[in-house]
Amino acid sequence: MEINKITVLREGINSTFQDLGRSNFYHIGLPFSGAMDKRNYLISNKLVGNKYNEAVIEFAYQGPLIKIEDGNINFAISGDVKFNLKKNGKLINGDCYKNYNLSKNDEVDIISTNNSVYGYFAVSGGFDLKKNFGSFSTHVRSNIGANNGNKIQKDEKFFIKDFNDKHANKSLKYMNSKIEYIRILKGTNFDYFFEQSIKEFTSKEFLVTKLSDRMGMRLQGPKIKNLKDTNIRSEGLIKGVIQVPADGNPIIMLSDHGTIGGYPKIGVVISADYDRLVQIPPGKKIKFELIELKEAEKLYKLYQMETENLLSQI
Amino acid sequence: MIKNISNLGDAALYCDFGNDVDQKTNFKVIKYFENIKKQNIKGITNLTPSYNKLIISFDLNVVNFKELKTQIEDIKISENKIKQNQKIIKIPTCCDDEFALDIERLSSKLNLTKKEILEKYLNKEYFCYMTGFIAGMPFLGDIDKKIRLERLETPRVKVPKGAVGITEQFANIYTFESPGGWNILGSTPTKIFDQANEKQPTLICPGDRVLFYEINKKEYFKINGNK
Numbered sequence: 001m002e003i004n005k006i007t008v009l010r011e012g013i014n015s016t017f018q019d020l021g022r023s024n025f026y027h028i029g030l031p032f033s034g035a036m037d038k039r040n041y042l043i044s045n046k047l048v049g050n051k052y053n054e055a056v057i058e059f060a061y062q063g064p065l066i067k068i069e070d071g072n073i074n075f076a077i078s079g080d081v082k083f084n085l086k087k088n089g090k091l092i093n094g095d096c097y098k099n100y101n102l103s104k105n106d107e108v109d110i111i112s113t114n115n116s117v118y119g120y121f122a123v124s125g126g127f128d129l130k131k132n133f134g135s136f137s138t139h140v141r142s143n144i145g146a147n148n149g150n151k152i153q154k155d156e157k158f159f160i161k162d163f164n165d166k167h168a169n170k171s172l173k174y175m176n177s178k179i180e181y182i183r184i185l186k187g188t189n190f191d192y193f194f195e196q197s198i199k200e201f202t203s204k205e206f207l208v209t210k211l212s213d214r215m216g217m218r219l220q221g222p223k224i225k226n227l228k229d230t231n232i233r234s235e236g237l238i239k240g241v242i243q244v245p246a247d248g249n250p251i252i253m254l255s256d257h258g259t260i261g262g263y264p265k266i267g268v269v270i271s272a273d274y275d276r277l278v279q280i281p282p283g284k285k286i287k288f289e290l291i292e293l294k295e296a297e298k299l300y301k302l303y304q305m306e307t308e309n310l311l312s313q314i
Numbered sequence: 315m316i317k318n319i320s321n322l323g324d325a326a327l328y329c330d331f332g333n334d335v336d337q338k339t340n341f342k343v344i345k346y347f348e349n350i351k352k353q354n355i356k357g358i359t360n361l362t363p364s365y366n367k368l369i370i371s372f373d374l375n376v377v378n379f380k381e382l383k384t385q386i387e388d389i390k391i392s393e394n395k396i397k398q399n400q401k402i403i404k405i406p407t408c409c410d411d412e413f414a415l416d417i418e419r420l421s422s423k424l425n426l427t428k429k430e431i432l433e434k435y436l437n438k439e440y441f442c443y444m445t446g447f448i449a450g451m452p453f454l455g456d457i458d459k460k461i462r463l464e465r466l467e468t469p470r471v472k473v474p475k476g477a478v479g480i481t482e483q484f485a486n487i488y489t490f491e492s493p494g495g496w497n498i499l500g501s502t503p504t505k506i507f508d509q510a511n512e513k514q515p516t517l518i519c520p521g522d523r524v525l526f527y528e529i530n531k532k533e534y535f536k537i538n539g540n541k
Contacts, residue, residue: 142448260364300324
């Protein structure tokens with residue numbers, strides 16, 4: 001049997017294996033994790049003909065430089081990503097949402113994400129990895145998931161399960177939406193905050209700061225003033241919850257968040273807007289719009305229909 | 315027994331059992347948690363019990379808030395079935411100055427000697443209200459009223475793995491190195507969260523009883539499972 005193997009020549013900034021996430025472990029302190037931008041994750045797997053929940057490499061800002069050590073690979077990159085291929089010694093500009101074949105000694109250099117945060121690198125057949133607690137998703141903080149719960153490191157080698165190129169020429173025409181307003185629902189401690197602060201929260205711009213990662217996104221803008229208590233009894237969190245600590249700067253919980261938290265919750269990002277939210281890079285400003293549950297549910301259906309429609313075009 | 319169910323975002327139920335933080339309220343939360351977990355209700359992706367709340371996350375592709383709320387409201391749990399878990403987990407703890415990072419602070423703020431603090435803290439049965447924040451971290455209570463103190467004004471950037479701490483009425487164990495603001499009294503060499511054991515990764519579960527007993531440095535390094 002042919003061995004298909006890649007080597008990581010440069011690891012990138014935050015490259016990890018991710019799938020659809022890990023359910024049913026919040027109560028012991030393991031977050032859901034999984035691909036931050038679910039739609040792009042699903043598209044990358046579909047482009048290489050994988051099962052919808054196969055592990056892919058997720059990278060942030062700058063991705064890895066990968067060399068084909070042995071055999072062949074067939075891959076696709078999704079997101080808004082600048083990358084090059086070195087094929088038979090020739091340098092080629094890569095296009096996202098397109099399927100490519102590479103052979104021994106070829107390289108793929110994932111240079112950067114454009115005006116966004118996350119991108120996905122999927123290989124046909126999938127990486128040969130072990131699941132941990134029912135999922136490949138890596139949670140670095142608790143050392144759980146594929147690759148022994150670690151980020152992908154320089155010089156590491158990974159095997160591809162079974163190469164095939166029957167998906168070659170698959171592609172998709174897709175533009176990632178870059179609208180920087182995010183819809184939210186009222187949080188369970190909405191009444192902890194001054195009316196003026198709530199007004200500002202839902203009308204003014206907030207800067208996404210550099211202190212943002214897979215765990216959370218810290219924002220800066222008008223200070224959100226608390227009128228009751230700046231702490232609550234610790235309780236469960238979910239991704240998308242917007243907590244406001246005593247300093248008045250909101251923090252949005254993202255996929256690797258701590259499972260329990262003790263700051264008041266002013267709002268929760270709707271599920272339909274989560275993929276767009278996580279792709280907003282530090283330095284950009286976002287605005288929040290308060291909507292009702294019914295509307296959020298409708299918007300999710302729409303989001304889901306769009307996703308399925310995109311996947312069916314591949 | 316659930317006082318109110320509201321939505322937390324569009325994909326979670328927020329079950330409120332009141333504002334009290336006591337074992338009676340927490341038992342109810344744990345009973346609901348265990349009952350719902352056993353039922354394998356379609357669409358539920360996660361359950362997060364805490365002192366007096368239970369958060370139920372669900373897959374919006376499968377079920378919605380209104381439907382799941384009705385299902386949860388229909389669950390009947392009889393009060394008299396609520397029994398304490400009799401399992402006691404004994405945690406060896408070394409309170410040598412090397413590990414008791416905040417005992418001086420506690421001593422001066424509480425006006426107690428180090429020995430008095432440890433006497434009040436060690437060899438008492440605590441109740442596990444919940445686990446989480448970081449993998450396997452138990453939230454235990456209630457500690458002696460005389461040794462209660464608020465968190466550090468400036469939390470540590472790194473609390474070492476194995477550190478045992480107290481704040482307000484609670485005690486905990488840092489199962490991984492993590493930022494944190496609890497008053498550190500010692501360190502346990504016992505592995506509390508074991509990634510390799512997928513069936514039972516956590517040594518301490520909600521509802522369990524936990525007791526800290528003192529060991530010396532020599533014994534500590536002999537057991538050390540946190541290396």
